[in-house]
Amino acid sequence: MIFMTTVLHLEAVSRRFGERQVLQDVTFDVVAGRMTGFVGANGAGKTTTMRIILGVLAADAGTVTWQGTPLTRAVRRGFGYMPEERGLYPKMTVRDQLIYLSRLHGLGPGTAKRNAEALIERLSLGERAGDPLENLSLGNQQRAQIAAALVHEPEVLVLDEPFSGLDPLAVDTVVAVLRERTARGVPVLFSSHQLDVVERLCDDLVIIAGGQIRAAGPRQHLRESYAQPRYTLHVDGDAGWLRDELGVSLVDLDGPRAVFDLAGDADDQTILRNALSRGPVRSFGPVTPSLAEIFREVTR
Numbered sequence: 118m119i120f121m122t123t124v125l126h127l128e129a130v131s132r133r134f135g136e137r138q139v140l141q142d143v144t145f146d147v148v149a150g151r152m153t154g155f156v157g158a159n160g161a162g163k164t165t166t167m168r169i170i171l172g173v174l175a176a177d178a179g180t181v182t183w184q185g186t187p188l189t190r191a192v193r194r195g196f197g198y199m200p201e202e203r204g205l206y207p208k209m210t211v212r213d214q215l216i217y218l219s220r221l222h223g224l225g226p227g228t229a230k231r232n233a234e235a236l237i238e239r240l241s242l243g244e245r246a247g248d249p250l251e252n253l254s255l256g257n258q259q260r261a262q263i264a265a266a267l268v269h270e271p272e273v274l275v276l277d278e279p280f281s282g283l284d285p286l287a288v289d290t291v292v293a294v295l296r297e298r299t300a301r302g303v304p305v306l307f308s309s310h311q312l313d314v315v316e317r318l319c320d321d322l323v324i325i326a327g328g329q330i331r332a333a334g335p336r337q338h339l340r341e342s343y344a345q346p347r348y349t350l351h352v353d354g355d356a357g358w359l360r361d362e363l364g365v366s367l368v369d370l371d372g373p374r375a376v377f378d379l380a381g382d383a384d385d386q387t388i389l390r391n392a393l394s395r396g397p398v399r400s401f402g403p404v405t406p407s408l409a410e411i412f413r414e415v416t417r
């Protein structure tokens with residue numbers, strides 16, 4: 118049997134503004150049913166990439182396809198987009214604009230209302246749904262923007278910094294709502310510079326720097342492939358003896374706690390045995406690098 122994966126695929130997308138090459142051969146996939154975190158420093162090219170996906174901006178070269186077909190205006194109408202510059206009507210009530218937006222996307226009045234109410238409820242906007250957007254707190258405006266991207270039941274979601282300005286509880290709520298969409302097979306691409314949030318949320322990761330993709334793929338796979346042979350050791354006494362162990366290069370030593378790299382031919386069990394021969398060992402093991410460490414490594 119042939120399995121067709123539904124993907125949003127970018128192939129060698131390039132774009133320049135004047136003399137400045139802002140995107141260079143950007144290639145990556147956003148797979149159905151998975152949350153893809155798009156991370157990069159300020160000015161790396163995330164917003165430009167998202168604008169090209171949505172057709173707000175044209176690429177100089179390269180293609181974007183959905184399920185193997187180049188994007189047309191009609192296909193993009195089925196996308197949900199939360200732009201960086203946001204873009205709801207400040208003076209319209211949250212409820213009215215959610216209904217209006219889903220009607221604009223061709224939903225019938227009953228479905229539009231039902232979807233709007235469900236998202237208002239889900240994103241805890243009930244008390245404020247009858248207020249003009251501009252009267253809401255920034256966090257609630259942000260929730261309304263997310264509701265606006267979702268209300269027409271999009272096939273693909275592209276969200277520019279959806280978590281910025283949200284408190285941790287709101288982040289969890291929004292994540293739960295997005296997970297419901299991925300569970301239905303919707304691919305979600307979201308940009309963020311909050312690496313801790315991305316680390317917790319994404320299934321796949323795309324790292325961009327200076328307009329070029331530096332790493333892309335399943336988060337766990339990236340973590341493993343960038344894994345340094347790094348260990349932590351926690352003993353009762355002082356761990357300073359590690360300095361003299363063959364193959365050990367200390368990264369951090371704080372009394373009984375140590376972080377160290379191990380040369381390829383050194384044996385971690387030998388280190389553990391040596392530690393045990395000196396007294397109790399409270400913990401010992403390899404550490405997986407954090408996303409922040411991988412990010413620093415690939416964008417160096």
Ligand SMILES: Nc1ncnc2c1ncn2[C@@H]1O[C@H](COP(=O)(O)OP(=O)(O)OP(=O)(O)O)[C@@H](O)[C@H]1O
Nearest residue numbers: 134139157158159160161162163164165166201310
């Ligand atoms: N319309 C434009 N005209 C000229 N330069 C632009 C334009 N839009 C973006 N740029 C430049 O392109 C580069 C990439 O910008 P982009 O907004 O895509 O980055 P980003 O990764 O989204 O950054 P941030 O996290 O700060 O939003 C920046 O140097 C920016 O100044």
